[in-house]
Amino acid sequence: MIVRDEATSAVRDARDALLELSHFVHAHPELGYEEFLSAEAVAAAAERAGFVVERGIGGLATAFRATKGHGDLHLVFCAEYDALPGVGHACGHNIIAASSLGAAIGLAAVAEELSLTVTLLGTPSEEGGGGKIDLMKAGYFDDVHAALMIHPWPNERLEATCLAVDHFDVTFTGKAAHASAAPFEGVNALDALTIAQVAIGLLRQQLHPGDQIHGIVVEGGSAANIIPAHVVARYMCRSVTSERLTLLRQRVSACFEAGAVATGARFSVEELGSAFTHMECDRDILGHYRDAAESLGRRFDLDDAGAPKPTISTDMANVSLVVPSIHPLLAIPTNGAVNHQPEFTAACLGEAADQAVIDGAIALAHTAIGVAQDQNLRARLMARS
Numbered sequence: 001m002i003v004r005d006e007a008t009s010a011v012r013d014a015r016d017a018l019l020e021l022s023h024f025v026h027a028h029p030e031l032g033y034e035e036f037l038s039a040e041a042v043a044a045a046a047e048r049a050g051f052v053v054e055r056g057i058g059g060l061a062t063a064f065r066a067t068k069g070h071g072d073l074h075l076v077f078c079a080e081y082d083a084l085p086g087v088g089h090a091c092g093h094n095i096i097a098a099s100s101l102g103a104a105i106g107l108a109a110v111a112e113e114l115s116l117t118v119t120l121l122g123t124p125s126e127e128g129g130g131g132k133i134d135l136m137k138a139g140y141f142d143d144v145h146a147a148l149m150i151h152p153w154p155n156e157r158l159e160a161t162c163l164a165v166d167h168f169d170v171t172f173t174g175k176a177a178h179a180s181a182a183p184f185e186g187v188n189a190l191d192a193l194t195i196a197q198v199a200i201g202l203l204r205q206q207l208h209p210g211d212q213i214h215g216i217v218v219e220g221g222s223a224a225n226i227i228p229a230h231v232v233a234r235y236m237c238r239s240v241t242s243e244r245l246t247l248l249r250q251r252v253s254a255c256f257e258a259g260a261v262a263t264g265a266r267f268s269v270e271e272l273g274s275a276f277t278h279m280e281c282d283r284d285i286l287g288h289y290r291d292a293a294e295s296l297g298r299r300f301d302l303d304d305a306g307a308p309k310p311t312i313s314t315d316m317a318n319v320s321l322v323v324p325s326i327h328p329l330l331a332i333p334t335n336g337a338v339n340h341q342p343e344f345t346a347a348c349l350g351e352a353a354d355q356a357v358i359d360g361a362i363a364l365a366h367t368a369i370g371v372a373q374d375q376n377l378r379a380r381l382m383a384r385s
Contacts (some may be wrong), residue, residue, distance in 0.1 A: 032125025069111030092152030102361025186227030
């Protein structure tokens with residue numbers, strides 16, 4: 001209990017700095033791989049807290065590693081800070097960044113006593129690019145025994161169903177022509193996309209449970225009186241496993257091909273970032289998180305009632321298949337709003353959001369302490385070295 005008290009005191013002593021950081025990141029929404037202000041704000045805050053900070057790691061300008069302690073058990077807290085286009089921090093990454101920093105500060109206060117190496121890893125572009133995957137490929141998770149983070153959500157949940165997901169752009173290329181005088185001279189790229197969209201809509205009846213397809217039109221032509229020669233759509237496909245996702249992509253690709261065949265247009269596909277996998281949470285670490293969160297007054301009634309898990313996708317899932325990990329959902333009051341809505345953006349700032357930062361930091365720090373003191377779990381994690 002003494003080490004938990006020490007960690008709690010360290011987090012509470014850092015309260016003003018953590019909340020200032022959360023507010024700053026919220027006020028400066030930046031898209032993936034372009035989070036220059038936010039990444040520097042988090043890295044600088046870690047530096048002021050006594051961490052040794054390496055910036056620009058893995059060839060990523062907005063990634064960093066902040067480390068404290070030299071123990072044999074290496075625990076990582078992942079910080080996210082990218083925003084969404086148009087709606088800003090509608091997924092609460094400002095809370096994630098600040099709570100992960102707070103957890104690292106709390107755990108670092110007892111790192112020597114528990115023989116820990118504590119790392120705060122700044123991971124850019126969770127909303128599509130996959131900064132954690134980039135860092136994993138660059139070796140920054142190789143010597144890690146466990147990775148932890150929390151994610152704001154309208155409800156308290158121990159875990160979500162993380163679907164494997166691909167992000168990609170589809171480009172149809174046709175031939176421009178005067179839409180009134182000589183439409184027969186053109187090849188309509190927008191028609192090709194429309195046919196593909198209809199085919200995808202019809203395909204949905206045959207999708208397996210857990211399969212999802214959604215997309216937007218990025219470019220749909222230049223003028224109403226010109227046959228569109230260049231059209232771009234951005235799509236995501238999700239499924240319960242990477243293997244199922246591969247099969248889904250084959251069927252969706254056939255829909256795009258149908259549009260091209262029917263109109264005479266050409267199509268090409270550009271993959272965006274890395275594919276996200278399904279997630280496998282570590283049950284033992286998650287048990288320690290539950291104990292820590294409940295000690296702060298958090299309740300998991302929906303989990304206990306067997307309510308369906310929410311479906312999300314995250315690059316933390318890829319990490320979980322390599323390093324024992326958790327990604328619980330931390331409740332903030334949203335008045336009915338859900339993630340990726342402007343109302344959720346507003347809910348990520350204010351008194352309740354501030355409390356979530358502190359609760360999240362303490363819960364994660366106490367989780368890590370529980371892991372370090374659980375001799376069987378510690379031995380299992382260390383055996384991975």
